[in-house]
Amino acid sequence: MKNIDNPSEKIIIALDGMDKDDVVNLLKKIPEIVWVKVGLELFVSEGPDVLSMLREKGKKIFLDLKFHDIPTTVARACFAASQTGAEFISLHTCAGMKALKMANEAAKEGAAKVNLIPPKLLGITILTSWTRESFCNDLLINQSINQRVKHLAEIASNSGLGGCVCSPKEVQFLRESYPETFELITPGIRSLGSNINDQSRVSDASEAIKMGASKLVIGRAITQSNDSAYMFKSFCDKISI
Amino acid sequence: MKNIDNPSEKIIIALDGMDKDDVVNLLKKIPEIVWVKVGLELFVSEGPDVLSMLREKGKKIFLDLKFHDIPTTVARACFAASQTGAEFISLHTCAGMKALKMANEAAKEGAAKVNLIPPKLLGITILTSWTRESFCNDLLINQSINQRVKHLAEIASNSGLGGCVCSPKEVQFLRESYPETFELITPGIRSLGSNINDQSRVSDASEAIKMGASKLVIGRAITQSNDSAYMFKSFCDKISI
Structure with a gap:
């Protein structure tokens, strides 16, 4: 590797x-942070x-x-969203190909209108909180998660999206089908033995990078640790080996 | 009726x-508007x-x-979202029962913390832009839309949500299963013969109300008509008969 x-x-x-003040404090504690994810x-x-605020601090935004x-x-x-300067923007692949294609064009137009580099749109495949059983019981979808992720990634790629969000469990077989330029962004990253909260399909950082993840989304494992700066650094060390 | x-x-x-100024102008033109929907x-x-801004103008917000x-x-x-004062908040039923139940509790807590009446959460069933064919081709879901809407409405109701968003084509059979207190909010309302844009499962206003819709979501048919005030009034007249 x-x-x-x-x-x-x-x-x-x-x-x-986190609220806005928590974010400012975290960025002061860990100035080395390059990428941040703003969720709902x-x-x-x-x-x-x-x-x-995040752009003024020079952060790249998902x-x-x-x-x-x-x-x-x-x-x-x-x-x-493309006019906010965010580098990555997520949308559900299950919105369908028409939505993904229209979104991809619209993001280019929006960015161009304000002289920004177009963002990469990332297709959400199957949320990392789902297991095969809960997926089948709640949504009556009787496909394996791997099969479904493979299909949804195909929809994303065929619609021209810049990549996908998937769990670490699917990153290896997806990377075999898509080039390095197709981003595979994986949440559900935990240090071995740590609390997985409501994520189900998780793995550890260096594993995910070795299997082909482009970038890792890490939250509570760093932001809620007693020494966030130390935890950030240790994750960085882990993935550099 | x-x-x-x-x-x-x-x-x-x-x-x-619309941008914020368009909204202000529209509300000036049609002061009789009670409900507004703020989308993505x-x-x-x-x-x-x-x-x-909308709350200051006394509008009820979805x-x-x-x-x-x-x-x-x-x-x-x-x-x-419950702390913004919005009366209705939407979330996808395909996020699963665990998400819906947790969301319902969280919305009550959030509203209580700022002394607001809790919002009603509305479960999105199947977006009105889907047809049976596109749904099957893109998402490999081989269920009829009616069957799937019925199942997703059940998930919403069993999770304690206040209602559902569905197309006019499903409102009648849903109303047979759920009491008046369970909101059935239907977008996809068109005057007969008008442009349906990317909605597929549409019907006209008085039809939808007769079939049991609690409220109708109407956008471009009013906001982009040459005389929005007249169009709003004519829709009101249509549903009062």
Whole structure:
């Protein structure tokens, strides 16, 4: 496995369970953070202002609102989101190909209108909280998660998206089908033996990178540890080996 | 069919394709509007400030961001959203029962913390843009839309949600299963012969109300007509008969 020269580029810090002040304090504690993920909770409370604040601090942003609406609305939401300067924007592949294609075009247009480099759209495949059983019971979908992730990744790729979000359990077989330029972003990263909260399909950091993940989304394992700076550094060390 | 005393209570204006100024102008033109729907596009651009503006104008708000994430994130997003004063908040039933139950509790807690009446959470069933064919081709789900809507509505009801969003094509059979207190909110409302854009499963206003819809979501048919005030009034007249 090739040596990773800048491991902090490989780690996206999920700003979950935090308000704006918590975020400012975290970034002071860990100035080495390059990537941050803004999810529904923080965005619903703070709105686009939190994105401007993060950009002013020179952070790269994954806007992870997981859009899932009719094609026109998903496209317009991606047009608006592309103008915030976020580098990654997520939307559900189960919104369907028409929505994904329209969204991809709209994101390019939106970014171009404000002279920004277009964001990469990332297709959400199967949320890491699902297991085969819960998926089948709740949603009556009788396909294995691997099969379904493979199909949804195909929809994302065929629609021109820049990559996918998948659990560490699927990153290896996806990487065999897609080139390095197709981002595979994996949440569900835990240190061995740590609390997995409501994630089901998890693995450890170096494993996920070895299997082909482009970047890892890590949240509570760092943000809620007693020494976040130390934890960030130890994750960086782990993935550089 | 019982006479409808206040038809404007039955119409939710979708503020799609509009910025904040357009919204202010529309509300000036049609002061009789009671309900408005804030979707992804407007919220991604403006954030929670647009909700405060609408509340100051005395409007009732359907915050329609269609949350679809892991249970913890959906719950925290609903906690945050419930503190904006929105009366309705949407989330995808396909986020699963665990997410819906946690979200329902979180919305009550969030509202209570700021002394607001808890919002009603509305479960998105199948987006009105889907047809049986596109649903099967893109998502490999070989169930009829009616069957699937019935199942997803059951998940919503069993999780304690306040209602569902469904197309006019499903409102009649759902109303047979659920009491009047279970909201059935239907987008996809068109005047006969008008452009259906990317909605597939549509019907006309008075039909939908007769079949048991609690409220109708109407957007472009009013907001993009040459005389929005006249169109709003004519929809109100139509559903009062």
